[in-house]
Amino acid sequence: xxxxxxxxxxxxxxxxxxxxxxxxxxxxxAVEATIVVAVAGIALxxxxxxxxxxxxxxxxxVFSLPMALPPTVVGYYLLTxxxxxxxxxxxxxxxxxxxxxxxxxxxxxxxIVESFPYCLRFSRAAVAAVxxxxxxxxxxxxxxxxxxxxxxxxxxxxxxxxxxVAMAFGRAIGDFGATSIVAGSVPMxxxxxxxxxxxxxYGTHGQAMVLALVQVGVALAILLGVSRLGKVRAW
Amino acid sequence: MSALEVAVTRKIGxxxxxxxxxxxxxxxxxxxxxxxxKSLTLSLIAGLIRPDTGTIVINGVVVTDCAxxxxxxxxxxxxxxxxxxGLLLPHRSVLDNVALAVxxxxxxxxxxxxxxxxxxxxxxxELAGRRPGSLSGGQxxxxxxxxxxxxxxxxxxxxxxxxxxxxxxRREMRSLIRGVIxxxxxxxxxxxxxxxxxxxxxxxxxxYADGRVLGQRTVTHPTRLEGPRESAAGSEEx
Numbered sequence: 001x002x003x004x005x006x007x008x009x010x011x012x013x014x015x016x017x018x019x020x021x022x023x024x025x026x027x028x029x030a031v032e033a034t035i036v037v038a039v040a041g042i043a044l045x046x047x048x049x050x051x052x053x054x055x056x057x058x059x060x061x062v063f064s065l066p067m068a069l070p071p072t073v074v075g076y077y078l079l080t081x082x083x084x085x086x087x088x089x090x091x092x093x094x095x096x097x098x099x100x101x102x103x104x105x106x107x108x109x110x111x112i113v114e115s116f117p118y119c120l121r122f123s124r125a126a127v128a129a130v131x132x133x134x135x136x137x138x139x140x141x142x143x144x145x146x147x148x149x150x151x152x153x154x155x156x157x158x159x160x161x162x163x164x165v166a167m168a169f170g171r172a173i174g175d176f177g178a179t180s181i182v183a184g185s186v187p188m189x190x191x192x193x194x195x196x197x198x199x200x201x202y203g204t205h206g207q208a209m210v211l212a213l214v215q216v217g218v219a220l221a222i223l224l225g226v227s228r229l230g231k232v233r234a235w
Numbered sequence: 236m237s238a239l240e241v242a243v244t245r246k247i248g249x250x251x252x253x254x255x256x257x258x259x260x261x262x263x264x265x266x267x268x269x270x271x272x273k274s275l276t277l278s279l280i281a282g283l284i285r286p287d288t289g290t291i292v293i294n295g296v297v298v299t300d301c302a303x304x305x306x307x308x309x310x311x312x313x314x315x316x317x318x319x320x321g322l323l324l325p326h327r328s329v330l331d332n333v334a335l336a337v338x339x340x341x342x343x344x345x346x347x348x349x350x351x352x353x354x355x356x357x358x359x360x361e362l363a364g365r366r367p368g369s370l371s372g373g374q375x376x377x378x379x380x381x382x383x384x385x386x387x388x389x390x391x392x393x394x395x396x397x398x399x400x401x402x403x404x405r406r407e408m409r410s411l412i413r414g415v416i417x418x419x420x421x422x423x424x425x426x427x428x429x430x431x432x433x434x435x436x437x438x439x440x441x442x443y444a445d446g447r448v449l450g451q452r453t454v455t456h457p458t459r460l461e462g463p464r465e466s467a468a469g470s471e472e473x
Contacts, residue, residue, distance in 0.1 A: 133322055136283050139309040141336040141386055151335070155326045193335040 018207055019214060020197035021188070029104065029191065030173035033111035037172070038165045039118045045123025045164075046149060050135075060124070067117040071177025078182045101182055104189045110182040111172035119168040127153060127161020146193040152231055163226050174215070192218075236295045238422035239263075239390055243279055243289030243299070252276065252446040255289075258439055260422045262413065267443030272354040273426040276443075277392045280424065281311040281316060293391040315383030315391040315421075321375035321396050323367035329378050330363040331353070333377040336385040353381040357415060373404035380412065384419060391416070397432060411433050 010020050048060055065092050066074045081088050083101035092100050100106040138148045154161065176193035185194050192215050199208035240254040252272040254265075265273040278284045282292055282298065285306060291299040293314070298307040317335075322330045333350035334343070339351075343348060354360045361376040367375060378394055383391050396412070398404045416423045428431050433440050434454055442449040 025460075077259075131322070133318055134324065135311070136281070137318065137382075138335075139283070140281055140312075140392075141382070141391050142310045142313075142338050143335070144310065152324060155324070158326075158336050199453050 026191040034169040041119030049127035065115040074179035075181030110178040115168035115171040122164025158183035243286035262441040263440035264433045266439035271443040273448040296455040315388035317393040319395040393422040
């Protein structure tokens, strides 16, 4: 993503590489993580809200755990599972040719784990709030379960779903604890929160202030977007 | 052959439904106080809930037989449903709402043409391009009625379809429902707790109380309004 905008353009805009590089890494990773989280979170949220099967509560609890755990704990487990010896690491080597720790993909994995609970819980609540009689009518219309989900339930739940995805994106782009443990601070794989930490650590306070302000701007933009979603007219 | 034969029991908490009745074509009204089990009966007929015991036969086809563990899914039962508040999909146009219910083979255009003809039957063709959110209560119920018929069901189930409407619109809708059911020949079962509505609409009234059928009576209609077109969409203020 850093290559998407030529450095000459960034220089012309007055955006220094030490701002742009971590910002683009953060966005790139958060977008990839959010795509995965949106698909899986909405699907699982739908299943939890609309189907009954043994262990439903346990599944929701396990997937929600990162919300309650300190991110460093999540990072620690990811580091030991992704980087330590074992079947997961072997699978990574088979798939990617190397372990995912201290890589860009490692950042994405950490962000997925940290942001998934937000999307899951918003999605489950949004689907559960849809009047089931809409689905009953759709069944009487002869629509299959899949068509009902795609044409009836999910569109009716769209506000909550979009809010959940936005919250997950915000959580992903803002993650520090898990990301820093899984990916460290390697060149071209340093996110904004990590860059800010480094700036503070090395005493470059001017850079730290700018990096912090940029993140405040990103967070404000996300929150404004979410609040606007709540004001969208009812069709 | 009867349009519908119901003989089922279903226990939910302390409430026990034990109902048995047979209806022919025309409009049969399940009449009784709230909590008598009328809506539950509709859900059982539609296959939304399984009974504990008994059988349900629609147009000679066994759709539920607990003893033989036979249960035809709601999708396969060919029932149309109309609820009190219409329940049109707010993110779809009126035409799409009806077209989604058309089961006949053919492309989207063919289904939309069929949907248009059903909207015309209920006097709502002018509403085709509008969103449900912009419709009045009566218009919504017209469209819901068209949608329930668009799948050419064996039977239409209506759960308090007129309760949310004011008295003038309600009168129009009674006339419309009666006319449409008469002209299509599709049997309908309608739930209400309004005696006037029951007697104006019904060919047969089935009296319910405490989960039981108290009796079944045929209604004669000296002053019944006929014809779906006499109360077209234009007659109602949008």
